[in-house]
Amino acid sequence: MAEEKSLNFIEEIIENDIAEGVNGGRVQTRFPPEPNGYLHIGHAKSICLNFGLAKKYNGKCNLRFDDTNPTTEETEYVESIKKDIEWLGFKWDNEFYASDYFDKIYQFAVTLIKKGCAYVDDSTAEEIAATKGSTFQAGSDSPYRGRSIEENLRLFEEMRDGKYEDGAKVLRAKIDMAHPNLLLRDPVIYRIKHAHHHRTGDKWCLYPMYDFAHGESDSIEEITHSICTLEFIHHRPLYNWFIEQLGIFPSKQYEFARLNLTYTVMSKRKLLKLVNEGYVTSWDDPRMPTLSGMRRRGYSPEAIRKFCDTVGVAKRENMIDLSLLEFCVREHLNKVTDRVMAVLDPVKMIITNYEEAGDVFEIENNPETPNGYRSVPFGKELWIERDDFMEDAPKKFFRLTPGNMVRLKGAYIVKCEGCKKDEAGNVIEVHCTYLPESKSGNDTSGLTVKGTIHWISVQHALTAEVRNYDRLFKVEDPSSEEGDFKDYINPDALQVMPSVYIEPSLAKARPGESYQFMRKGYYCVDTDSTADKIIFNRTVGLKDTWAKETKKN
Protein backbone atom coordinates (compact mmCIF):
# COMPACT_ATOMS: atom_id res chain seq x y z
CA MET A 1 0.00 0.00 0.00
CA ALA A 2 1.35 3.38 -1.00
CA GLU A 3 1.86 5.73 1.87
CA GLU A 4 -1.03 8.08 2.18
CA LYS A 5 -0.34 11.74 1.85
CA SER A 6 -2.39 13.77 4.25
CA LEU A 7 -5.15 15.85 2.75
CA ASN A 8 -5.25 19.61 2.75
CA PHE A 9 -8.36 21.22 4.16
CA ILE A 10 -9.99 21.66 0.78
CA GLU A 11 -9.45 18.04 -0.12
CA GLU A 12 -11.05 17.13 3.18
CA ILE A 13 -14.08 19.23 2.32
CA ILE A 14 -14.32 17.65 -1.10
CA GLU A 15 -13.99 14.13 0.23
CA ASN A 16 -16.70 14.85 2.77
CA ASP A 17 -18.92 16.23 0.05
CA ILE A 18 -18.32 13.18 -2.10
CA ALA A 19 -19.05 10.89 0.83
CA GLU A 20 -22.28 12.71 1.53
CA GLY A 21 -23.26 12.75 -2.10
CA VAL A 22 -23.32 16.52 -2.41
CA ASN A 23 -23.89 17.42 -6.07
CA GLY A 24 -23.99 13.71 -6.77
CA GLY A 25 -20.30 13.52 -5.95
CA ARG A 26 -19.44 15.75 -8.87
CA VAL A 27 -16.38 18.02 -8.59
CA GLN A 28 -16.17 21.12 -10.78
CA THR A 29 -13.59 23.82 -10.21
CA ARG A 30 -12.41 26.82 -12.16
CA PHE A 31 -9.41 29.06 -12.49
CA PRO A 32 -10.75 32.62 -12.85
CA PRO A 33 -8.06 35.17 -13.80
CA GLU A 34 -8.87 38.73 -14.78
CA PRO A 35 -7.13 39.34 -18.11
CA ASN A 36 -5.42 42.52 -16.97
CA GLY A 37 -1.89 41.28 -16.43
CA TYR A 38 0.49 38.39 -16.55
CA LEU A 39 0.32 35.31 -14.38
CA HIS A 40 2.87 34.89 -11.60
CA ILE A 41 4.01 32.12 -9.29
CA GLY A 42 1.11 32.91 -6.94
CA HIS A 43 -1.32 32.13 -9.73
CA ALA A 44 0.56 28.90 -10.31
CA LYS A 45 -0.45 27.78 -6.83
CA SER A 46 -4.08 28.46 -7.63
CA ILE A 47 -3.80 26.75 -11.01
CA CYS A 48 -2.18 23.65 -9.53
CA LEU A 49 -4.83 23.58 -6.84
CA ASN A 50 -7.87 23.98 -9.07
CA PHE A 51 -6.71 21.78 -11.91
CA GLY A 52 -5.12 19.33 -9.50
CA LEU A 53 -8.33 18.90 -7.52
CA ALA A 54 -10.36 18.31 -10.66
CA LYS A 55 -7.91 15.68 -11.79
CA LYS A 56 -7.68 13.98 -8.42
CA TYR A 57 -11.42 13.69 -8.02
CA ASN A 58 -12.32 12.92 -11.63
CA GLY A 59 -13.86 16.31 -12.00
CA LYS A 60 -13.48 19.17 -14.42
CA CYS A 61 -11.78 22.52 -14.28
CA ASN A 62 -12.80 25.48 -16.39
CA LEU A 63 -10.68 28.40 -17.39
CA ARG A 64 -12.87 31.44 -16.90
CA PHE A 65 -11.76 34.95 -17.57
CA ASP A 66 -13.26 37.37 -15.10
CA ASP A 67 -13.57 40.13 -17.64
CA THR A 68 -16.06 42.50 -16.09
CA ASN A 69 -13.94 45.64 -16.18
CA PRO A 70 -13.44 46.65 -19.82
CA THR A 71 -11.08 49.50 -19.03
CA THR A 72 -8.29 47.29 -17.72
CA GLU A 73 -8.63 44.15 -19.78
CA GLU A 74 -7.06 43.19 -23.08
CA THR A 75 -6.90 40.22 -25.41
CA GLU A 76 -3.11 40.26 -25.16
CA TYR A 77 -3.44 39.17 -21.55
CA VAL A 78 -5.94 36.45 -22.42
CA GLU A 79 -3.41 34.95 -24.79
CA SER A 80 -0.51 35.12 -22.36
CA ILE A 81 -2.59 33.55 -19.60
CA LYS A 82 -3.61 30.66 -21.80
CA LYS A 83 -0.04 30.13 -22.89
CA ASP A 84 1.21 30.09 -19.31
CA ILE A 85 -1.40 27.59 -18.13
CA GLU A 86 -0.61 25.26 -21.02
CA TRP A 87 3.09 25.63 -20.37
CA LEU A 88 2.53 24.67 -16.75
CA GLY A 89 1.01 21.49 -18.07
CA PHE A 90 -2.71 21.89 -17.53
CA LYS A 91 -5.66 21.58 -19.87
CA TRP A 92 -8.96 23.27 -19.15
CA ASP A 93 -12.22 21.54 -19.86
CA ASN A 94 -13.97 24.72 -21.02
CA GLU A 95 -12.82 28.18 -21.87
CA PHE A 96 -15.40 30.62 -20.59
CA TYR A 97 -15.67 34.35 -20.03
CA ALA A 98 -17.76 36.20 -17.51
CA SER A 99 -18.66 38.41 -20.45
CA ASP A 100 -20.38 35.37 -22.01
CA TYR A 101 -22.90 35.72 -19.21
CA PHE A 102 -23.63 39.44 -19.39
CA ASP A 103 -27.18 38.83 -20.61
CA LYS A 104 -27.88 36.28 -17.90
CA ILE A 105 -26.34 38.42 -15.21
CA TYR A 106 -28.42 41.35 -16.38
CA GLN A 107 -31.52 39.21 -15.98
CA PHE A 108 -30.36 38.23 -12.50
CA ALA A 109 -30.24 41.91 -11.64
CA VAL A 110 -33.75 42.38 -12.98
CA THR A 111 -34.88 39.48 -10.80
CA LEU A 112 -33.33 41.13 -7.78
CA ILE A 113 -35.07 44.43 -8.55
CA LYS A 114 -38.40 42.66 -8.95
CA LYS A 115 -37.90 41.03 -5.55
CA GLY A 116 -37.27 44.45 -4.06
CA CYS A 117 -33.69 43.43 -3.39
CA ALA A 118 -31.95 46.03 -5.52
CA TYR A 119 -32.36 49.69 -6.33
CA VAL A 120 -30.97 52.34 -8.61
CA ASP A 121 -28.97 54.96 -6.75
CA ASP A 122 -28.21 58.41 -8.21
CA SER A 123 -25.64 59.22 -5.53
CA THR A 124 -22.08 59.98 -6.51
CA ALA A 125 -19.27 57.62 -5.59
CA GLU A 126 -18.24 60.09 -2.89
CA GLU A 127 -21.72 60.20 -1.43
CA ILE A 128 -21.94 56.44 -1.36
CA ALA A 129 -18.58 56.20 0.36
CA ALA A 130 -19.61 58.86 2.88
CA THR A 131 -22.81 57.05 3.83
CA LYS A 132 -21.08 53.71 4.04
CA GLY A 133 -20.11 54.29 7.67
CA SER A 134 -16.99 52.64 8.97
CA THR A 135 -15.83 49.57 10.84
CA PHE A 136 -17.20 50.99 14.07
CA GLN A 137 -20.10 53.05 12.75
CA ALA A 138 -23.21 52.03 10.89
CA GLY A 139 -23.86 53.51 7.49
CA SER A 140 -26.96 55.43 6.51
CA ASP A 141 -29.59 54.75 3.90
CA SER A 142 -29.36 56.39 0.53
CA PRO A 143 -32.23 58.78 -0.27
CA TYR A 144 -32.91 56.63 -3.32
CA ARG A 145 -33.25 53.43 -1.34
CA GLY A 146 -37.02 53.62 -1.28
CA ARG A 147 -37.63 53.82 -5.03
CA SER A 148 -40.44 51.66 -6.31
CA ILE A 149 -39.79 48.44 -8.14
CA GLU A 150 -41.31 49.91 -11.30
CA GLU A 151 -39.11 52.96 -11.20
CA ASN A 152 -36.02 50.85 -10.52
CA LEU A 153 -36.88 48.58 -13.42
CA ARG A 154 -37.32 51.52 -15.78
CA LEU A 155 -34.17 53.29 -14.62
CA PHE A 156 -32.06 50.15 -14.83
CA GLU A 157 -33.27 49.58 -18.37
CA GLU A 158 -32.39 53.16 -19.25
CA MET A 159 -28.95 52.66 -17.73
CA ARG A 160 -28.45 49.69 -20.00
CA ASP A 161 -29.72 51.65 -22.99
CA GLY A 162 -27.12 54.34 -22.57
CA LYS A 163 -29.29 57.17 -21.33
CA TYR A 164 -26.87 58.12 -18.60
CA GLU A 165 -23.28 59.15 -18.31
CA ASP A 166 -20.65 57.14 -16.47
CA GLY A 167 -21.17 57.48 -12.74
CA ALA A 168 -24.62 59.04 -12.99
CA LYS A 169 -26.33 56.01 -11.51
CA VAL A 170 -25.51 52.62 -10.09
CA LEU A 171 -27.51 49.58 -9.16
CA ARG A 172 -27.17 48.54 -5.55
CA ALA A 173 -28.24 45.45 -3.68
CA LYS A 174 -30.63 46.32 -0.87
CA ILE A 175 -29.27 44.55 2.18
CA ASP A 176 -28.43 46.40 5.38
CA MET A 177 -26.61 49.70 5.81
CA ALA A 178 -25.76 48.78 9.39
CA HIS A 179 -24.30 45.36 8.70
CA PRO A 180 -21.01 44.72 10.53
CA ASN A 181 -19.58 43.41 7.27
CA LEU A 182 -19.07 46.54 5.18
CA LEU A 183 -19.53 44.59 1.98
CA LEU A 184 -23.13 43.93 2.85
CA ARG A 185 -23.95 47.63 3.25
CA ASP A 186 -25.85 47.84 -0.02
CA PRO A 187 -22.98 47.00 -2.34
CA VAL A 188 -22.86 48.43 -5.84
CA ILE A 189 -23.53 45.62 -8.27
CA TYR A 190 -23.73 47.42 -11.61
CA ARG A 191 -21.97 50.54 -12.85
CA ILE A 192 -22.17 52.50 -16.05
CA LYS A 193 -19.03 52.44 -18.18
CA HIS A 194 -19.16 53.63 -21.74
CA ALA A 195 -16.09 51.62 -22.62
CA HIS A 196 -15.13 49.21 -25.34
CA HIS A 197 -14.91 45.64 -24.09
CA HIS A 198 -12.30 43.32 -25.56
CA ARG A 199 -14.94 40.73 -26.36
CA THR A 200 -18.40 42.27 -26.28
CA GLY A 201 -17.25 45.43 -28.04
CA ASP A 202 -19.74 48.27 -27.60
CA LYS A 203 -22.76 46.14 -26.86
CA TRP A 204 -22.80 47.15 -23.22
CA CYS A 205 -22.30 50.36 -21.32
CA LEU A 206 -23.34 48.68 -18.09
CA TYR A 207 -21.04 46.19 -16.40
CA PRO A 208 -21.55 44.01 -13.31
CA MET A 209 -19.16 44.34 -10.39
CA TYR A 210 -17.03 41.42 -9.27
CA ASP A 211 -19.39 40.46 -6.49
CA PHE A 212 -22.33 40.24 -8.81
CA ALA A 213 -20.47 38.44 -11.58
CA HIS A 214 -18.19 35.97 -9.92
CA GLY A 215 -20.58 33.88 -7.90
CA GLU A 216 -23.19 34.11 -10.63
CA SER A 217 -20.68 32.84 -13.19
CA ASP A 218 -19.72 30.04 -10.83
CA SER A 219 -23.36 29.17 -10.48
CA ILE A 220 -24.02 29.23 -14.22
CA GLU A 221 -21.12 26.82 -14.72
CA GLU A 222 -22.33 24.76 -11.78
CA ILE A 223 -18.98 25.08 -10.07
CA THR A 224 -19.12 22.89 -6.97
CA HIS A 225 -16.03 24.23 -5.22
CA SER A 226 -15.13 27.83 -5.91
CA ILE A 227 -11.65 28.29 -4.53
CA CYS A 228 -10.15 31.71 -4.00
CA THR A 229 -7.66 33.49 -1.79
CA LEU A 230 -8.17 34.69 1.77
CA GLU A 231 -8.89 38.31 0.97
CA PHE A 232 -12.24 37.24 -0.46
CA ILE A 233 -13.36 35.68 2.76
CA HIS A 234 -15.51 38.72 3.58
CA HIS A 235 -17.20 38.38 0.24
CA ARG A 236 -18.54 34.93 0.99
CA PRO A 237 -21.69 36.10 2.81
CA LEU A 238 -22.45 38.29 -0.18
CA TYR A 239 -21.65 35.47 -2.56
CA ASN A 240 -24.13 33.30 -0.72
CA TRP A 241 -26.72 36.04 -0.38
CA PHE A 242 -26.99 36.54 -4.13
CA ILE A 243 -27.19 32.84 -4.82
CA GLU A 244 -29.92 32.48 -2.23
CA GLN A 245 -31.95 35.46 -3.44
CA LEU A 246 -31.67 34.28 -7.02
CA GLY A 247 -32.36 30.65 -6.18
CA ILE A 248 -29.61 29.49 -8.53
CA PHE A 249 -27.11 26.64 -8.36
CA PRO A 250 -25.44 26.79 -4.94
CA SER A 251 -21.72 27.00 -5.66
CA LYS A 252 -19.67 27.17 -2.48
CA GLN A 253 -16.68 29.39 -1.94
CA TYR A 254 -13.57 28.30 -0.02
CA GLU A 255 -10.55 30.42 0.73
CA PHE A 256 -6.88 29.54 1.06
CA ALA A 257 -3.82 31.63 1.84
CA ARG A 258 -2.06 33.06 -1.16
CA LEU A 259 1.56 32.34 -1.86
CA ASN A 260 4.24 34.79 -0.80
CA LEU A 261 7.86 34.32 -1.76
CA THR A 262 10.90 35.89 -0.16
CA TYR A 263 12.99 38.41 -2.08
CA THR A 264 10.25 39.33 -4.51
CA VAL A 265 6.90 41.08 -4.75
CA MET A 266 3.73 39.57 -6.05
CA SER A 267 1.21 42.37 -6.38
CA LYS A 268 0.23 43.23 -9.91
CA ARG A 269 0.54 46.90 -9.09
CA LYS A 270 4.14 46.57 -7.96
CA LEU A 271 5.13 44.29 -10.80
CA LEU A 272 3.65 46.77 -13.24
CA LYS A 273 5.76 49.51 -11.69
CA LEU A 274 8.92 47.46 -12.10
CA VAL A 275 8.16 47.08 -15.79
CA ASN A 276 6.91 50.59 -16.50
CA GLU A 277 9.68 52.34 -14.63
CA GLY A 278 12.38 50.25 -16.26
CA TYR A 279 13.67 48.35 -13.24
CA VAL A 280 13.28 45.23 -15.34
CA THR A 281 13.08 45.02 -19.10
CA SER A 282 9.69 43.36 -19.49
CA TRP A 283 7.05 41.12 -17.92
CA ASP A 284 9.11 38.13 -18.95
CA ASP A 285 12.35 39.49 -17.57
CA PRO A 286 14.00 36.49 -15.91
CA ARG A 287 14.16 38.36 -12.62
CA MET A 288 10.37 38.62 -12.48
CA PRO A 289 8.20 36.19 -10.47
CA THR A 290 5.90 35.91 -13.48
CA LEU A 291 5.47 32.54 -15.12
CA SER A 292 6.76 34.00 -18.35
CA GLY A 293 9.81 35.32 -16.53
CA MET A 294 10.44 32.01 -14.85
CA ARG A 295 10.02 30.17 -18.11
CA ARG A 296 12.56 32.43 -19.75
CA ARG A 297 14.88 32.00 -16.80
CA GLY A 298 14.76 28.25 -17.26
CA TYR A 299 12.52 27.17 -14.39
CA SER A 300 10.73 24.06 -15.59
CA PRO A 301 6.99 23.45 -15.29
CA GLU A 302 7.78 20.24 -13.42
CA ALA A 303 9.76 22.21 -10.85
CA ILE A 304 7.03 24.79 -10.38
CA ARG A 305 4.38 22.12 -9.99
CA LYS A 306 6.52 20.30 -7.45
CA PHE A 307 7.03 23.56 -5.61
CA CYS A 308 3.31 24.29 -5.47
CA ASP A 309 2.69 20.80 -4.23
CA THR A 310 5.36 21.14 -1.56
CA VAL A 311 4.20 24.45 -0.13
CA GLY A 312 0.79 23.00 0.58
CA VAL A 313 -2.59 24.62 0.98
CA ALA A 314 -3.74 26.14 4.25
CA LYS A 315 -5.38 29.24 5.67
CA ARG A 316 -2.52 30.87 7.49
CA GLU A 317 -0.43 33.61 5.98
CA ASN A 318 2.91 32.39 4.76
CA MET A 319 6.21 33.53 3.37
CA ILE A 320 7.99 30.79 1.49
CA ASP A 321 11.75 30.69 1.28
CA LEU A 322 13.02 31.29 -2.21
CA SER A 323 15.47 28.48 -1.46
CA LEU A 324 12.61 25.99 -1.56
CA LEU A 325 11.74 27.04 -5.10
CA GLU A 326 15.39 26.84 -6.06
CA PHE A 327 15.63 23.41 -4.53
CA CYS A 328 12.71 22.23 -6.68
CA VAL A 329 14.29 23.75 -9.77
CA ARG A 330 17.66 22.12 -9.14
CA GLU A 331 16.08 18.81 -8.26
CA HIS A 332 14.36 18.59 -11.62
CA LEU A 333 17.10 20.10 -13.75
CA ASN A 334 19.67 17.79 -12.16
CA LYS A 335 17.80 14.84 -13.60
CA VAL A 336 17.12 16.13 -17.08
CA THR A 337 19.89 18.46 -18.22
CA ASP A 338 23.01 17.49 -20.10
CA ARG A 339 26.30 18.56 -18.57
CA VAL A 340 28.56 20.81 -20.59
CA MET A 341 31.62 22.89 -19.84
CA ALA A 342 31.74 26.66 -19.91
CA VAL A 343 34.47 28.90 -18.60
CA LEU A 344 32.97 32.13 -17.37
CA ASP A 345 36.01 33.96 -16.04
CA PRO A 346 38.89 32.57 -18.08
CA VAL A 347 42.59 32.34 -17.61
CA LYS A 348 44.82 30.43 -20.00
CA MET A 349 46.39 27.15 -18.98
CA ILE A 350 49.35 25.82 -20.95
CA ILE A 351 50.25 22.16 -20.72
CA THR A 352 53.95 22.50 -21.33
CA ASN A 353 54.63 18.84 -22.10
CA TYR A 354 51.58 18.20 -24.30
CA GLU A 355 52.65 17.88 -27.91
CA GLU A 356 49.89 15.63 -29.31
CA ALA A 357 47.94 16.55 -32.41
CA GLY A 358 44.95 16.91 -30.18
CA ASP A 359 42.87 14.36 -28.33
CA VAL A 360 39.12 14.35 -28.57
CA PHE A 361 37.40 13.03 -25.47
CA GLU A 362 34.02 11.37 -25.28
CA ILE A 363 32.40 12.76 -22.17
CA GLU A 364 29.24 11.53 -20.48
CA ASN A 365 26.30 13.90 -20.91
CA ASN A 366 24.39 13.11 -17.78
CA PRO A 367 25.49 10.93 -14.89
CA GLU A 368 22.00 11.02 -13.31
CA THR A 369 19.94 10.07 -16.33
CA PRO A 370 22.31 8.45 -18.86
CA ASN A 371 22.01 10.28 -22.15
CA GLY A 372 25.01 9.28 -24.23
CA TYR A 373 28.32 10.95 -24.80
CA ARG A 374 29.59 13.96 -26.69
CA SER A 375 32.94 14.75 -28.25
CA VAL A 376 35.02 17.42 -26.59
CA PRO A 377 38.30 18.45 -28.26
CA PHE A 378 41.39 18.89 -26.11
CA GLY A 379 44.59 20.86 -26.71
CA LYS A 380 47.84 22.23 -25.38
CA GLU A 381 46.16 25.50 -24.47
CA LEU A 382 43.00 25.48 -22.41
CA TRP A 383 40.74 28.04 -20.82
CA ILE A 384 40.13 27.37 -17.17
CA GLU A 385 38.30 29.32 -14.47
CA ARG A 386 40.46 32.01 -12.94
CA ASP A 387 39.49 31.01 -9.42
CA ASP A 388 40.54 27.41 -10.02
CA PHE A 389 44.12 28.61 -9.66
CA MET A 390 45.63 30.16 -6.58
CA GLU A 391 49.30 30.91 -6.07
CA ASP A 392 49.07 30.86 -2.30
CA ALA A 393 46.25 28.56 -1.41
CA PRO A 394 44.80 27.42 1.89
CA LYS A 395 45.20 23.77 2.88
CA LYS A 396 41.73 22.74 1.83
CA PHE A 397 42.04 24.22 -1.65
CA PHE A 398 41.84 21.16 -3.92
CA ARG A 399 42.47 22.95 -7.19
CA LEU A 400 45.52 24.30 -8.97
CA THR A 401 48.30 25.66 -6.87
CA PRO A 402 51.98 25.12 -7.56
CA GLY A 403 52.88 21.49 -6.92
CA ASN A 404 49.27 20.31 -6.72
CA MET A 405 47.45 18.02 -9.14
CA VAL A 406 43.89 18.07 -10.45
CA ARG A 407 41.89 16.07 -12.94
CA LEU A 408 40.77 17.92 -16.05
CA LYS A 409 37.24 16.63 -16.33
CA GLY A 410 37.09 13.71 -18.74
CA ALA A 411 40.74 14.14 -19.77
CA TYR A 412 44.07 13.99 -17.95
CA ILE A 413 45.49 14.67 -14.55
CA VAL A 414 47.72 17.73 -14.65
CA LYS A 415 50.26 19.03 -12.20
CA CYS A 416 50.56 22.74 -11.63
CA GLU A 417 54.11 24.00 -12.18
CA GLY A 418 53.58 27.71 -11.75
CA CYS A 419 52.20 30.73 -13.51
CA LYS A 420 53.13 33.77 -15.56
CA LYS A 421 52.07 37.28 -14.55
CA ASP A 422 51.90 40.66 -16.23
CA GLU A 423 53.60 43.77 -14.87
CA ALA A 424 50.66 44.49 -12.61
CA GLY A 425 50.97 41.11 -11.03
CA ASN A 426 47.88 39.56 -12.61
CA VAL A 427 48.10 35.92 -13.51
CA ILE A 428 47.96 35.58 -17.28
CA GLU A 429 49.00 31.96 -17.75
CA VAL A 430 48.94 28.87 -15.57
CA HIS A 431 51.59 26.33 -16.45
CA CYS A 432 51.06 22.63 -15.97
CA THR A 433 52.39 19.28 -17.05
CA TYR A 434 50.10 16.36 -17.79
CA LEU A 435 50.38 12.68 -16.98
CA PRO A 436 49.86 10.73 -20.22
CA GLU A 437 49.02 7.54 -18.32
CA SER A 438 46.16 9.26 -16.48
CA LYS A 439 43.96 9.45 -19.55
CA SER A 440 40.31 9.34 -18.59
CA GLY A 441 38.80 5.92 -19.04
CA ASN A 442 42.09 4.01 -18.90
CA ASP A 443 44.01 5.62 -16.15
CA THR A 444 47.02 3.52 -15.20
CA SER A 445 48.69 6.19 -13.11
CA GLY A 446 47.32 4.86 -9.85
CA LEU A 447 46.87 8.41 -8.67
CA THR A 448 43.82 9.89 -7.08
CA VAL A 449 43.35 13.63 -6.95
CA LYS A 450 40.94 15.60 -4.86
CA GLY A 451 39.93 18.17 -7.42
CA THR A 452 38.39 18.00 -10.85
CA ILE A 453 38.05 21.15 -12.91
CA HIS A 454 36.35 22.00 -16.17
CA TRP A 455 38.13 23.38 -19.21
CA ILE A 456 37.69 24.49 -22.83
CA SER A 457 40.26 24.05 -25.60
CA VAL A 458 41.39 27.53 -26.64
CA GLN A 459 41.58 26.45 -30.25
CA HIS A 460 38.01 25.12 -30.31
CA ALA A 461 36.22 27.44 -27.89
CA LEU A 462 33.00 29.15 -28.89
CA THR A 463 31.90 32.33 -27.22
CA ALA A 464 28.56 33.26 -25.73
CA GLU A 465 26.97 35.93 -23.60
CA VAL A 466 25.96 34.85 -20.13
CA ARG A 467 23.43 36.63 -17.96
CA ASN A 468 23.67 35.74 -14.33
CA TYR A 469 20.54 36.44 -12.30
CA ASP A 470 20.14 36.82 -8.61
CA ARG A 471 17.25 37.68 -6.29
CA LEU A 472 15.32 40.79 -7.36
CA PHE A 473 15.33 42.37 -3.90
CA LYS A 474 17.90 42.73 -1.18
CA VAL A 475 15.43 42.02 1.61
CA GLU A 476 13.14 39.09 2.27
CA ASP A 477 9.93 41.07 2.29
CA PRO A 478 10.27 44.36 0.42
CA SER A 479 6.60 45.18 0.94
CA SER A 480 6.92 45.27 4.70
CA GLU A 481 10.01 47.51 4.79
CA GLU A 482 9.96 51.21 5.52
CA GLY A 483 9.51 53.46 2.53
CA ASP A 484 9.21 52.56 -1.12
CA PHE A 485 9.61 48.89 -2.03
CA LYS A 486 11.73 49.96 -4.99
CA ASP A 487 14.42 51.20 -2.61
CA TYR A 488 15.19 47.57 -1.88
CA ILE A 489 15.78 46.39 -5.41
CA ASN A 490 18.98 44.39 -5.73
CA PRO A 491 21.15 46.30 -8.21
CA ASP A 492 23.20 43.17 -8.82
CA ALA A 493 20.25 41.00 -9.76
CA LEU A 494 21.53 40.99 -13.32
CA GLN A 495 25.16 40.58 -14.17
CA VAL A 496 26.05 40.32 -17.84
CA MET A 497 29.16 38.52 -19.00
CA PRO A 498 29.41 39.53 -22.64
CA SER A 499 31.91 36.94 -23.71
CA VAL A 500 32.47 33.61 -22.03
CA TYR A 501 33.91 30.42 -23.50
CA ILE A 502 31.71 27.43 -24.13
CA GLU A 503 32.48 24.03 -25.57
CA PRO A 504 31.87 23.49 -29.29
CA SER A 505 29.05 20.99 -28.77
CA LEU A 506 26.90 23.95 -27.75
CA ALA A 507 26.80 25.21 -31.32
CA LYS A 508 23.56 23.28 -31.64
CA ALA A 509 21.90 24.78 -28.57
CA ARG A 510 18.45 26.25 -29.23
CA PRO A 511 16.40 28.83 -27.29
CA GLY A 512 14.67 27.37 -24.28
CA GLU A 513 17.08 24.46 -23.87
CA SER A 514 18.63 23.92 -20.47
CA TYR A 515 22.11 22.70 -19.62
CA GLN A 516 24.18 22.29 -16.56
CA PHE A 517 27.44 24.19 -16.85
CA MET A 518 29.53 21.83 -14.79
CA ARG A 519 30.49 23.15 -11.38
CA LYS A 520 28.66 26.42 -12.15
CA GLY A 521 24.94 26.07 -12.43
CA TYR A 522 21.97 25.52 -14.67
CA TYR A 523 21.76 27.73 -17.71
CA CYS A 524 19.21 27.99 -20.50
CA VAL A 525 19.41 29.52 -23.91
CA ASP A 526 17.66 32.88 -23.94
CA THR A 527 15.11 33.88 -26.53
CA ASP A 528 17.28 36.88 -27.42
CA SER A 529 19.86 34.51 -28.92
CA THR A 530 20.66 34.89 -32.62
CA ALA A 531 22.49 32.75 -35.13
CA ASP A 532 25.77 34.47 -34.40
CA LYS A 533 25.29 35.26 -30.75
CA ILE A 534 24.11 32.71 -28.28
CA ILE A 535 22.91 33.98 -24.90
CA PHE A 536 22.60 31.92 -21.74
CA ASN A 537 20.53 32.79 -18.69
CA ARG A 538 21.61 31.41 -15.38
CA THR A 539 18.55 29.63 -14.07
CA VAL A 540 20.07 28.86 -10.69
CA GLY A 541 23.57 28.18 -9.44
CA LEU A 542 24.77 24.86 -8.16
CA LYS A 543 25.10 24.52 -4.43
CA ASP A 544 28.57 25.76 -3.66
CA THR A 545 29.92 24.47 -0.37
CA TRP A 546 33.39 25.75 -1.23
CA ALA A 547 32.09 29.30 -1.55
CA LYS A 548 30.39 28.89 1.79
CA GLU A 549 33.61 27.59 3.29
CA THR A 550 35.65 30.54 2.03
CA LYS A 551 33.02 33.00 3.19
CA LYS A 552 33.33 31.67 6.70
CA ASN A 553 36.99 32.63 6.92
Next chain:
RNA sequence: AGUCCGAUGGUGUAACGGUAGCACCACAGUUUUUGGUACUGUUUGUCUAGGUUCGAAUCCUGGUCGGACUACCA
Protein backbone atom coordinates in the same frame (compact mmCIF):
# COMPACT_ATOMS: atom_id res chain seq x y z
C1' A B 1 -13.15 50.66 17.87
C1' G B 2 -16.30 46.57 15.02
C1' U B 3 -16.52 41.98 12.09
C1' C B 4 -13.97 37.93 10.13
C1' C B 5 -9.57 34.78 9.57
C1' G B 6 -5.25 32.75 11.64
C1' A B 7 -1.17 31.20 15.37
C1' U B 8 3.22 23.96 15.49
C1' G B 9 11.50 24.47 14.80
C1' G B 10 14.68 29.78 10.84
C1' U B 11 10.69 28.55 6.56
C1' G B 12 6.52 25.68 4.90
C1' U B 13 3.35 21.71 6.24
C1' A B 14 1.31 17.05 9.01
C1' A B 15 -0.56 14.75 13.43
C1' C B 16 -8.62 14.93 13.31
C1' G B 17 -8.26 13.42 22.28
C1' G B 18 -3.27 8.75 22.71
C1' U B 19 4.92 8.38 20.56
C1' A B 20 4.95 16.11 17.76
C1' G B 21 6.36 13.62 11.85
C1' C B 22 7.93 15.25 6.74
C1' A B 23 10.33 18.73 3.36
C1' C B 24 13.45 23.11 2.68
C1' C B 25 17.32 25.85 5.19
C1' A B 26 21.62 25.35 8.54
C1' C B 27 25.53 22.19 10.45
C1' A B 28 28.57 17.51 10.46
C1' G B 29 30.04 13.07 7.95
C1' U B 30 30.20 9.01 3.82
C1' U B 31 30.45 8.33 -1.53
C1' U B 32 31.96 10.95 -5.94
C1' U B 33 36.45 12.14 -12.47
C1' U B 34 31.08 18.27 -10.81
C1' G B 35 33.58 21.19 -3.52
C1' G B 36 27.22 19.06 -7.79
C1' U B 37 24.12 14.64 -7.03
C1' A B 38 23.10 10.58 -3.66
C1' C B 39 23.25 8.73 1.33
C1' U B 40 23.71 9.19 6.88
C1' G B 41 23.40 12.01 11.12
C1' U B 42 22.80 16.67 14.29
C1' U B 43 20.58 21.29 16.09
C1' U B 44 15.94 23.78 16.47
C1' G B 45 8.99 23.74 17.58
C1' U B 46 3.03 23.30 19.71
C1' C B 47 1.77 32.10 21.31
C1' U B 48 -0.02 32.63 26.57
C1' A B 49 -3.05 31.81 31.18
C1' G B 50 -6.69 28.91 33.02
C1' G B 51 -10.31 24.82 32.40
C1' U B 52 -12.34 19.78 30.72
C1' U B 53 -9.89 14.79 30.56
C1' C B 54 -6.57 8.99 32.78
C1' G B 55 -4.39 11.78 28.72
C1' A B 56 -4.68 18.25 25.05
C1' A B 57 -0.90 20.87 19.48
C1' U B 58 -5.96 19.09 19.10
C1' C B 59 -11.89 20.50 22.95
C1' C B 60 -13.71 25.12 26.10
C1' U B 61 -12.84 30.27 28.15
C1' G B 62 -9.89 34.69 28.57
C1' G B 63 -5.67 37.21 26.85
C1' U B 64 -1.57 38.30 23.38
C1' C B 65 0.21 38.68 18.56
C1' G B 66 -0.37 38.70 13.10
C1' G B 67 -3.54 39.43 8.81
C1' A B 68 -7.99 40.99 6.04
C1' C B 69 -12.22 44.48 5.43
C1' U B 70 -14.63 51.03 5.08
C1' A B 71 -13.02 50.84 -4.59
C1' C B 72 -18.64 52.70 -9.40
C1' C B 73 -11.04 47.13 -9.06
C1' A B 74 -10.80 41.89 -9.14
